[in-house]
Amino acid sequence: MPIVGSHDIRKIIFHNFNDTDVRFSNDEILGYLNQIDKYKELDDVLDFGDALLEMEKSGMLRPIAQNFNTRYYRLWNTLEQATCKACGFSTYFAPNEEGEACPQCGAKM
Ligand SMILES: [Zn+2]
8 A cells, every 4th residue: 555654644734624623534634635646646545544643642633533444633733834954844743742753854853
C-alpha cells in the first residue's frame, strides 16, 4: 500500500479542520488526500493509519470515537506553520508536540 506522508495529512488538517471544536474523521482526510494528484492516480488503498497513530502519540490528535473503520478526531491544539531552519521546508505542528522532525530532511524543528 502506498504510504501517505505526514506532511500531506497535516496540511489537510491545517487547511480544513484547524479548530479545536471541529470533529473530523479519517474518511474525510482520505477524501482530501484523493484530491491530491500524486495520490489520485493510485488505484491502491492509501495507508495512513500509522501516520494518524503517530499524531495521536505526539499529542496532536485527540481520538474521540470509532465506528467500524471510521475514526473521529479533534485537535488538542490548533496547528501552526513551522519552517525548518536546515532546509526551509514548511509544515504544520501543534505547539504542544515535542521532538518533531522535518518531513523533508529529518532535522529537529
Ligand atoms: Zn528540513
